[in-house]
Amino acid sequence: MLESGRGNVEFSLKKSMRFARSFIAIVSAACMSAALASTSTTEPIDAQTAKPLYQMQPVEVGRYLAWEHGHEPDLRKRIAAIARKNIGQPYRLNLLGEFPYQVHDELPMFSLDHSDCTVFVEHTYAMALSKSWDEFFWMLQRIRYRDGIIGVATRNHYTELDWNLANSWLVTDVSAQLAGADGPGYTMTVDRAAFLKTRHHTEADIPVETSRQAYVPKARAVALAGQLREGDYVNVVSLLADGKTMVTHVGLVVLGPDGERHFLHSSDPAVREETFASFIARAEAREERNRQTGKKGATLLGFKFLRLNDDIVVPPMAPQPRPS
Numbered sequence: 001m002l003e004s005g006r007g008n009v010e011f012s013l014k015k016s017m018r019f020a021r022s023f024i025a026i027v028s029a030a031c032m033s034a035a036l037a038s039t040s041t042t043e044p045i046d047a048q049t050a051k052p053l054y055q056m057q058p059v060e061v062g063r064y065l066a067w068e069h070g071h072e073p074d075l076r077k078r079i080a081a082i083a084r085k086n087i088g089q090p091y092r093l094n095l096l097g098e099f100p101y102q103v104h105d106e107l108p109m110f111s112l113d114h115s116d117c118t119v120f121v122e123h124t125y126a127m128a129l130s131k132s133w134d135e136f137f138w139m140l141q142r143i144r145y146r147d148g149i150i151g152v153a154t155r156n157h158y159t160e161l162d163w164n165l166a167n168s169w170l171v172t173d174v175s176a177q178l179a180g181a182d183g184p185g186y187t188m189t190v191d192r193a194a195f196l197k198t199r200h201h202t203e204a205d206i207p208v209e210t211s212r213q214a215y216v217p218k219a220r221a222v223a224l225a226g227q228l229r230e231g232d233y234v235n236v237v238s239l240l241a242d243g244k245t246m247v248t249h250v251g252l253v254v255l256g257p258d259g260e261r262h263f264l265h266s267s268d269p270a271v272r273e274e275t276f277a278s279f280i281a282r283a284e285a286r287e288e289r290n291r292q293t294g295k296k297g298a299t300l301l302g303f304k305f306l307r308l309n310d311d312i313v314v315p316p317m318a319p320q321p322r323p324s
Contacts, residue, residue: 053082053127054089054113061112062133069131076231076308079128080254083264086124089271090114101150104200109150110140117250118163120266121233124252125170128231129314139314143167148317153204158190159235159247160213164306169315171233171306176214178224178305185214186237186245186301213237217302222277225261228253228305234263235304241296248298253305276303 049064092114097107130136156162192206236249251265283300290297
């Protein structure tokens with residue numbers, strides 16, 4: 001009887017102790033969750049989000065963007081920080097499409113592990129303007145497409161006549177102002193309907209458009225670079241082998257340690273940061289090699305510069321039309 005009673009007591013004590021331990025664990029977990037929920041995003045990010053951006057998964061990118069917004073309130077500095085976090089990202093041309101929204105190809109609507117020059121700029125701007133993955137993905141489509149309407153026909157294909165104009169809420173072309181009244185220019189004509197049919201097998205009724213574009217000649221670019229600001233948008237203007245002049249490359253302005261303006265861009269083999277003098281020298285060296293080997297290639301003429309707007313108001317997307 002006593003043994004039986006002692007066994008019952010021990011069983012009750014063990015049961016009570018297990019309950020107590022479970023209760024403490026629950027309370028501790030609840031307290032920890034509350035503490036984490038109330039933690040400011042200005043606290044140091046963990047090792048996971050300290051990785052280069054191109055090694056992150058979407059959930060990690062979202063966590064990093066929330067931290068970066070809390071850590072750096074200045075948009076221009078935030079653009080530079082995010083852009084530099086992708087230095088070393090491998091370069092790959094023609095990365096993005098509309099898949100799976102449209103199936104004219106199987107190219108996705110975002111890319112983290114690789115970039116080309118346009119993808120790099122678009123992703124950097126979209127991330128700098130966003131506090132979460134969801135907001136970033138929305139912002140990216142707002143930047144990539146005219147009025148945010150997703151589709152190959154509404155994608156901003158041509159830098160001068162599509163991207164720069166559709167994103168005038170984000171950047172403003174100051175090329176003519178920097179180059180002065182005697183600055184050079186070129187006439188650009190685009191046939192979007194022919195381009196879409198040839199390149200993307202898509203029919204579209206879009207009239208041919210012609211525009212006059214100003215740019216800063218390469219001989220004056222280094223001297224004028226001091227007037228650029230961090231986060232500004234750079235368009236590289238080239239003369240192609242077929243005689244056409246157009247923007248062939250894009251990137252961003254960032255400030256070096258001494259305040260010198262640097263060019264941060266995605267170019268084979270990977271995203272890099274360099275001075276404008278270095279970029280021009282490399283282009284001229286490539287042109288010389290082409291001349292010596294008889295190879296046809298583009299010739300660097302200069303740059304268009306677009307100023308990041310001070311008071312950015314992101315316009316809403318237009319309603320997405322029902323596909324026919």
